[in-house]
Amino acid sequence: MKDFTRDENAERRGWMGLLARSAAAELLAQWDAAGMAPAFTWLRAPEVGGVMVRGRAGAVGAAFNLGEMTVTRCSLKLADGRVGHAVVQGRDRRKAEVAALCDALMQGDEAGAVRAAVLDPLAAAAKERARVRAAKAAATKVDFFTMVRGE
Amino acid sequence: MYVAVKGGERAIDNAHAWLAEERRGDVSVAELSVAQIREQLALAVNRVMAEGSLYDPDLAALAIKQSRGDLIEAIFLIRAYRTTLPRFGYSEPVETGRMACDRRVSATFKDAPGGQVLGPTFDYTHRLLDFALEAEGLVEEAATGAPREAETPHVTAFLNAEGLIQEEHVPEDDRPRDLTREPLELPAGRPLRLQALTRGDEGFVLGMAYSTQRGYGRNHPFVGELRIGTVPVEMEVPELGFSVEIGEVVLTECETVNQFTGSKSEPPQFTRGYGLVFGQTERKAISMALVDRALRWEELGEDNVGAPAQNEEFVLYHSDNIQATGFLEHIKLPHYVDFQSELELVRKLRREAMVGEKREAAE
Numbered sequence: 001m002k003d004f005t006r007d008e009n010a011e012r013r014g015w016m017g018l019l020a021r022s023a024a025a026e027l028l029a030q031w032d033a034a035g036m037a038p039a040f041t042w043l044r045a046p047e048v049g050g051v052m053v054r055g056r057a058g059a060v061g062a063a064f065n066l067g068e069m070t071v072t073r074c075s076l077k078l079a080d081g082r083v084g085h086a087v088v089q090g091r092d093r094r095k096a097e098v099a100a101l102c103d104a105l106m107q108g109d110e111a112g113a114v115r116a117a118v119l120d121p122l123a124a125a126a127k128e129r130a131r132v133r134a135a136k137a138a139a140t141k142v143d144f145f146t147m148v149r150g151e
Numbered sequence: 152m153y154v155a156v157k158g159g160e161r162a163i164d165n166a167h168a169w170l171a172e173e174r175r176g177d178v179s180v181a182e183l184s185v186a187q188i189r190e191q192l193a194l195a196v197n198r199v200m201a202e203g204s205l206y207d208p209d210l211a212a213l214a215i216k217q218s219r220g221d222l223i224e225a226i227f228l229i230r231a232y233r234t235t236l237p238r239f240g241y242s243e244p245v246e247t248g249r250m251a252c253d254r255r256v257s258a259t260f261k262d263a264p265g266g267q268v269l270g271p272t273f274d275y276t277h278r279l280l281d282f283a284l285e286a287e288g289l290v291e292e293a294a295t296g297a298p299r300e301a302e303t304p305h306v307t308a309f310l311n312a313e314g315l316i317q318e319e320h321v322p323e324d325d326r327p328r329d330l331t332r333e334p335l336e337l338p339a340g341r342p343l344r345l346q347a348l349t350r351g352d353e354g355f356v357l358g359m360a361y362s363t364q365r366g367y368g369r370n371h372p373f374v375g376e377l378r379i380g381t382v383p384v385e386m387e388v389p390e391l392g393f394s395v396e397i398g399e400v401v402l403t404e405c406e407t408v409n410q411f412t413g414s415k416s417e418p419p420q421f422t423r424g425y426g427l428v429f430g431q432t433e434r435k436a437i438s439m440a441l442v443d444r445a446l447r448w449e450e451l452g453e454d455n456v457g458a459p460a461q462n463e464e465f466v467l468y469h470s471d472n473i474q475a476t477g478f479l480e481h482i483k484l485p486h487y488v489d490f491q492s493e494l495e496l497v498r499k500l501r502r503e504a505m506v507g508e509k510r511e512a513a514e
Binding site for chain 1: 200201204205206207209210233236237238239240241242243244245247248251252253254261262266267268269270271272293294295296297298299300305307319320321322325326327329330331341342343345346349350381383384386388390391393394395396397398399400402404406423425427429443
């Protein structure tokens with residue numbers, strides 16, 4: 001098992017965030033295609049709940065409570081003792097389970113396989129979606145021109 | 152006085168069965184799916200998420216279907232559902248400066264870095280009914296340009312550089328009170344007011360904002376910036392000991408820049424109002440910013456001119472459409488016993504009044 005230093009936290013934050021943001025159907029499709037089925041025991045079975053999202057007055061001032069979002073969380077342990085956690089957007093329990101399995105597997109020898117089969121395709125799809133939206137937004141950017149008054 | 156009266160179960164069951172049938176409508180017309188509502192009535196979904204105070208587009212779409220499109224009823228369903236959810240915690244405050252913007256306009260700075268990006272807006276449409284939508288058909292794909300990769304800076308930061316705008320400060324104790332956890336107590340303070348406004352009824356908040364524009368507590372707003380887009384949500388996970396992204400939400404943010412000639416306590420400067428709302432909800436976000444600014448009169452040392460939008464108690468106690476509709480609509484439910492006593496009272500008063508009249512006539 002790895003001992004997580006600061007940098008490794010950053011790496012883990014990266015994959016946990018990617019898994020949390022992903023659409024359930026997309027994650028499950030990648031996972032099922034990868035054909036991994038590690039044995040595990042629940043430390044905490046998937047549970048649906050709410051997280052209160054906060055904002056800041058004037059974007060940078062005092063924090064305030066904006067409203068909740070639905071979240072599903074779970075924790076599990078692989079046979080070799082690796083522990084995986086998931087706190088993912090939405091109410092899909094299986095999405096949380098698969099995210100926690102990926103989190104656990106990413107901490108060992110299967111990391112490369114999980115990254116190639118699940119994380120990289122999810123990241124690429126998310127990046128492409130963001131790129132398309134940004135490109136459409138860019139096409140609606142106003143180009144001002146000033147009318148010069150005649151002499 | 153409320154007295155339980157039995158009876159009516161069969162009538163109620165039959166009424167609900169008929170409701171289900173009416174909800175479905177003409178069965179020769181294809182049934183709406185929740186996914187269709189989520190994708191094609193997205194702004195209704197956004198309003199239900201904002202005022203239901205729960206970000207979950209599928210649930211909001213389901214609520215709209217169940218409520219037959221009655222959005223306040225749908226918001227009611229969402230509010231009821233969210234009370235059943237265990238609270239896992241509070242997120243870190245979202246960083247709207249990191250927003251991937253679909254839309255970003257400023258009415259104050261034409262050449263703001265990042266530019267004026269219109270996004271998928273109704274602005275500049277002619278508001279003529281488009282009968283082409285009656286026919287099914289493919290939509291042309293939107294044009295694309297070179298996507299912006301850098302983050303889009305907040306417009307108010309430019310005014311801040313000159314020291315011309317009131318600064319926002321993070322208070323020492325930055326744990327805001329939470330309306331969903333404790334009853335509303337006054338004075339509320341700005342964080343609690345912002346929570347009430349962001350989940351408040353769009354029509355009410357719009358009306359209040361409009362009243363300030365018409366002169367009831369005028370505050371000279373410009374839309375310094377309006378942005379709509381996606382931001383990640385982070386939360387600290389105790390098991391991990393660090394924070395991770397738990398998802399992302401679409402938000403609309405409005406910052407107003409308000410002319411301010413100074414007061415006893417503050418120099419002349421621009422002041423700000425703030426709106427932040429779930430989803431693409433810009434009418435609500437602009438309204439929220441105007442009302443937020445009006446409610447800040449005391450902290451800015453302005454006069455209270457007695458305008459409704461300056462009255463924290465009035466605004467906060469009447470902004471919630473679920474509280475309002477609950478109290479309003481309960482009067483249509485059976486009040487037979489109450490009314491019996493009212494009837495007795497009016498009959499007695501009439502008898503006394505008539506006796507009095509006869510006596511006067513006799514004298």
